[in-house]
Amino acid sequence: MSPALDSTVPGTSGAWVTARPTRAREIAQRLVRLPQLVLANRDLVLTTLRRDLSSRFQGTLFGWAWPVFQPLFLFTVYYFIFTEFFQARMPDLPDSQKAGMGVYMFCGMIAWAALAESLARGTGVIVDNGNLIKKLAFPAELLPLNVVLASLTMMLFSLGIFLLVATFTPVWPHPGWQLLWLPVLLVVQGFFIYGCVLLLSTLQVFLRDTAQIVAMVVTVWMFATPIFWVPELLGERIANYLPLIHANPAFHMAAAWRGTLMGDVTIPLTDAAHPELARVLTPVSIAAIPEHLGMFALWALALYVLGYSFFVLSQRRFADEV
Amino acid sequence: MSYALEAEKLGKAYRVYAKPLRRVGEWLSFGRYKGHHEFWALRGVDLALKPGSSLGLCGANGAGKSTLLKVLAGTTAPTEGRYRVRGRVASLLELGAGFHMDFTGRQNIILNGVMMGFTRRELLAKTPEIIDFAELGSYIDEPVRTYSSGMGLRLGFAIAASVDPEVLIIDEVFAVGDMYFQKKCVDRIYTFKQRNKTIVFCSHSLYDVRQFCDQALWLERGEPRAIGDSVFVTNEYAAFQRQHIGQVAEAVRGEHPPVPGVESMRPEDMPSVLDARIYRLGTDEECYQVQSGDSIELRVWWKNPLPEKHPIQIGIAFMRGDMTTCGGSATHFQKVELKGTQGCLVLKAPNLALLAGQFLIPVVLFDKEGVHRYQDYLMPQNLLVRAYTRDIGLFRLDLSFEQRELAPPAARPRGPAAQGA
Numbered sequence: 001m002s003p004a005l006d007s008t009v010p011g012t013s014g015a016w017v018t019a020r021p022t023r024a025r026e027i028a029q030r031l032v033r034l035p036q037l038v039l040a041n042r043d044l045v046l047t048t049l050r051r052d053l054s055s056r057f058q059g060t061l062f063g064w065a066w067p068v069f070q071p072l073f074l075f076t077v078y079y080f081i082f083t084e085f086f087q088a089r090m091p092d093l094p095d096s097q098k099a100g101m102g103v104y105m106f107c108g109m110i111a112w113a114a115l116a117e118s119l120a121r122g123t124g125v126i127v128d129n130g131n132l133i134k135k136l137a138f139p140a141e142l143l144p145l146n147v148v149l150a151s152l153t154m155m156l157f158s159l160g161i162f163l164l165v166a167t168f169t170p171v172w173p174h175p176g177w178q179l180l181w182l183p184v185l186l187v188v189q190g191f192f193i194y195g196c197v198l199l200l201s202t203l204q205v206f207l208r209d210t211a212q213i214v215a216m217v218v219t220v221w222m223f224a225t226p227i228f229w230v231p232e233l234l235g236e237r238i239a240n241y242l243p244l245i246h247a248n249p250a251f252h253m254a255a256a257w258r259g260t261l262m263g264d265v266t267i268p269l270t271d272a273a274h275p276e277l278a279r280v281l282t283p284v285s286i287a288a289i290p291e292h293l294g295m296f297a298l299w300a301l302a303l304y305v306l307g308y309s310f311f312v313l314s315q316r317r318f319a320d321e322v
Numbered sequence: 323m324s325y326a327l328e329a330e331k332l333g334k335a336y337r338v339y340a341k342p343l344r345r346v347g348e349w350l351s352f353g354r355y356k357g358h359h360e361f362w363a364l365r366g367v368d369l370a371l372k373p374g375s376s377l378g379l380c381g382a383n384g385a386g387k388s389t390l391l392k393v394l395a396g397t398t399a400p401t402e403g404r405y406r407v408r409g410r411v412a413s414l415l416e417l418g419a420g421f422h423m424d425f426t427g428r429q430n431i432i433l434n435g436v437m438m439g440f441t442r443r444e445l446l447a448k449t450p451e452i453i454d455f456a457e458l459g460s461y462i463d464e465p466v467r468t469y470s471s472g473m474g475l476r477l478g479f480a481i482a483a484s485v486d487p488e489v490l491i492i493d494e495v496f497a498v499g500d501m502y503f504q505k506k507c508v509d510r511i512y513t514f515k516q517r518n519k520t521i522v523f524c525s526h527s528l529y530d531v532r533q534f535c536d537q538a539l540w541l542e543r544g545e546p547r548a549i550g551d552s553v554f555v556t557n558e559y560a561a562f563q564r565q566h567i568g569q570v571a572e573a574v575r576g577e578h579p580p581v582p583g584v585e586s587m588r589p590e591d592m593p594s595v596l597d598a599r600i601y602r603l604g605t606d607e608e609c610y611q612v613q614s615g616d617s618i619e620l621r622v623w624w625k626n627p628l629p630e631k632h633p634i635q636i637g638i639a640f641m642r643g644d645m646t647t648c649g650g651s652a653t654h655f656q657k658v659e660l661k662g663t664q665g666c667l668v669l670k671a672p673n674l675a676l677l678a679g680q681f682l683i684p685v686v687l688f689d690k691e692g693v694h695r696y697q698d699y700l701m702p703q704n705l706l707v708r709a710y711t712r713d714i715g716l717f718r719l720d721l722s723f724e725q726r727e728l729a730p731p732a733a734r735p736r737g738p739a740a741q742g743a
Contacts, residue, residue, distance in 0.1 A: 014406055014407070014408045014409075015406060016404045016405070016406045017396070017399070017400065017404060017405055017406060018400070018403075018404040019333075019399065019400045019401050019402045019403060019404065041436075041439075043436045043440070043441050043442040044436040044437060044439075046442075047432055047433055047436045047442065048433070048436075051422055051425065051429075051433060055422065055424060055425075058424055059424070131416075131419055131420070132419060132420050132437070133397065134392070134397055134398075134415075135397065135413075135415045135416045135419035135420070136397065136413075136415075136419055136420060136437050136438065137395055137396035137397050137411075137413065138437050138438075138439065206345060207342060207345065207346065208342070209342070316398075316399035317337075317399070318398075319392065319397050319398035319399075320336050320337070320398060
């Protein structure tokens with residue numbers, strides 16, 4: 001007899017299953033017990049994760065070379081485009097540090113890609129698996145979790161590429177001890193994305209317009225987040241928007257990732273005509289990590305609580321709506 | 323006594339929104355505006371099943387059978403009332419739900435199994451048994467998309483059947499599939515029953531419900547119409563079902579060609595049936611609901627203004643709702659003459675052997691040879707027969723079992739070789 005079923009499927013424990021709405025206490029319990037749920041259903045989580053990942057590349061010519069090749073390709077593109085072709089924005093970057101911009105963008109892109117991909121795939125995850133929801137009694141929150149874990153796994157490939165490139169090429173100095181933040185950052189990133197996906201996939205059940213809206217918003221959100229641009233460089237022009245930029249959780253996400261991956265890096269900018277450039281990449285270092293990571297973690301917690309609560313409250317109607 | 327499954331006033335309503343906008347309106351008004359109407363798919367179901375008992379659900383499409391199963395299986399929440407299940411519950415609402423088409427059968431065993439709450443280790447141990455039951459052989463390592471639908475069903479059932487739950491909830495899953503597969507499923511479900519597991523089962527086959535289940539629940543538009551002994555409930559349901567085949571009355575006509583020239587006859591010259599009723603044999607007590615084995619008589623009042631010119635014969639039949647003529651007789655079969663201008667013909671049916679069902683009784687007024695008809699008359703009320711045995715078929719034959727200590731007979735000299743070596 002598997003212990004997993006008893007704790008997760010309503011009705012099996014011998015307790016009454018009633019029509020009353022879920023109580024706040026029960027929501028709180030579910031919020032806290034997510035790790036236990038995942039542990040109890042670890043075989044389900046791992047099997048579906050494996051299914052999800054391998055079905056992405058099943059039948060392709062290169063198979064598992066793809067998740068390696070994709071970030072490598074992206075990295076190359078950023079490196080060339082932003083260091084060779086778009087020099088205008090950074091005219092005074094010393095030759096030895098040109099690559100810095102490519103790395104800066106790639107770092108932001110790694111984190112952003114995991115988020116954007118999860119939102120794109122995850123919004124419809126409950127509706128798309130309607131047949132499972134209707135026919136099998138299993139913890140449905142594992143469906144969005146699966147999406148998040150899959151994109152985090154893909155992210156690990158990108159991270160691997162990043163570290164390889166950073167270690168074995170002169171493009172960038174070796175990452176520093178800040179890499180120790182990585183596990184924490186991954187967990188925070190996971191909760192952040194999970195909260196978003198829970199919220200949106202639940203909303204999608206009741207309002208099918210959600211997926212359309214998400215597709216639009218994600219595009220806008222990407223350009224509103226300093227992935228391809230450096231807020232400090234824009235100086236006065238964006239001064240009015242700074243509070244807005246700082247209110248963006250993805251800004252803290254990108255900053256935390258950069259701080260962790262790029263390490264203690266200060267770029268010596270010699271041009272006295274642009275003193276503000278001295279600030280370009282220096283904040284991307286140790287001092288900034290706890291601050292950005294802390295903000296990011298707060299956002300993640302808030303979204304997790306909000307998304308999961310919404311999910312738990314609405315869960316009893318899923319089978320009727322999908 | 324603790325019950326394996328209990329339900330009290332269980333009900334399920336679906337919300338129907340005419341437009342998505344109404345739902346948004348509901349959200350924005352924090353519930354003060356009601357933009358939906360409720361559709362009750364199920365209401366007022368009380369259940370109490372002891373371990374080892376089995377409940378069959380019958381009812382028309384949309385009567386709420388599947389909804390009840392879904393609620394009990396835990397895939398959807400009740401809207402009112404409550405239920406509880408003791409022990410592990412497994413549901414077979416659909417075979418192969420969650421199969422991944424590009425994966426092999428073997429991978430799908432694990433995938434489907436973990437969805438049902440198994441651990442990987444358990445499934446690996448059960449895999450040979452599952453493959454054996456599904457009879458897939460080497461196909462098990464082929465992608466499921468290459469399977470025939472029958473193979474997919476077999477695999478789905480094999481996985482689900484390997485679950486060893488206390489309570490098994492089965493929608494009509496093996497109505498599909500060939501006879502051989504159905505038999506395997508049925509055998510497997512029987513073993514559940516023998517091991518004191520509780521089964522809730524839904525089927526359109528009343529035969530299956532009667533065979534599997536000691537109790538049955540008849541749902542009608544979401545509400546329980548009858549619950550109790552499965553023989554009783556299925557009989558009630560069958561009777562109801564047949565009553566509703568309204569076009570039957572029309573179909574009764576036209577079986578015999580009309581008498582030539584009947585159109586040009588003056589109405590007052592036409593022979594006709596005036597009335598027809600059923601009584602208990604030898605009494606004046608009218609009755610249309612009897613038990614199998616009761617004795618009844620049918621009385622037919624007729625008139626024939628011109629008996630010399632148009633001699634008549636009368637035929638009476640018992641006809642099941644599906645137009646099967648179950649029995650009947652006619653005056654010309656029995657050399658009975660209908661003399662005079664009017665009379666009352668009595669058909670006696672002692673010890674009625676019909677089994678449960680609703681029977682239409684057409685009375686046909688024939689010409690002398692019994693070939694052409696003057697009139698098709700359908701008895702206004704149908705005969706409802708109830709049976710309290712598990713006999714199957716149309717009639718209760720005088721069947722009984724006996725066991726004897728007899729050696730098998732010697733092989734026939736030229737019989738087939740298979741006759742016990």
